[in-house]
Amino acid sequence: MITAVLIDDDHNLRNGMRAMLALYAPEINILGEADSVKTGTKLIEENNPKIVFLDIMMNDGSGFDILERLNKKYGKISSHIVFVTAHEKFAIRAFRFSALDFLLKPIDPEELQSVIRKIKNITDNSSENKTIELLLENISKKADGFKKIALSTSDGIHLFEIKDIIRCESVDNYTKFHFKNHKTVLISKTLKEYEELLSDQGFERIHQSHLINLNELKSYIKKDGGFVIMSDNIQVPVSQRKKERLQEVIGRL
DSSP states (O other): OEEEEEEOSOHHHHHHHHHHHHHHOTTEEEEEEEOSHHHHHHHHHHHOOSEEEEESEETTEEHHHHHHHHHHHHSOOOSEEEEEESOOHHHHHHHHHTTOEEEESSOOHHHHHHHHHHHHTOOOOHHHHHHHHHHHHHHHTGGGOOOEEEEEETTEEEEEEGGGEEEEEEETTEEEEEETTSOEEEESSOHHHHHHHHGGGTEEEEETTEEEEGGGEEEEEOSTTOEEEETTOOEEEOOGGGHHHHHHHHHHO
16 A cells, blocks of 8 residues: 545545545555645654645645745655645646646546556655755745756656756657757657746747757858757757747847
């Protein structure tokens, strides 16, 4: 059995989550419930569950407050955190930048089962603390925008400075990140997902297979079909339908 706790200030939603887990994830053993930051913090401390299903907004604060309290007191969080939220676009972006699991209300059974499967396959929880620390850092610097991104690879989760990304390249259903230090990282997510995530961070999709960091753009060459030269001196093609958009963006830089 996998131990878990439910923290949400809505009694009906906790009952709904309990019922869904019983139906779609019977291997989950719910040790207890809480409806506030104070009781939620105590519940986690007393039970040390494998999974914490954590609501964002509560009457006396937020789920982030619970994580900050535990992180400050113990220096780490040993449970796997699954955020449950109905809205809050900024928080969802923060989860995605931090490679943390979240479920949107109303909860989709397939998404719930997917999260449970992922957690069951995790043998080393050491990366969880890095991603939670990144989440709390991003949340605290909301006005400044995100500075780092967590990328989940086959050997774990790694944190990278967004400014160090030169470009992202589509490789089948994977995305290959190219960094300033010539390091490359292959991630099992599509380029479209990172286009949505990084478009507000100064990145532009210039081709079906290429997303570039405009701060690392050296030149745009119109001949030979059109291509850009990046800071690593690599030439990246520009698709015909992206040329006008790219010229507009460059004109605003």
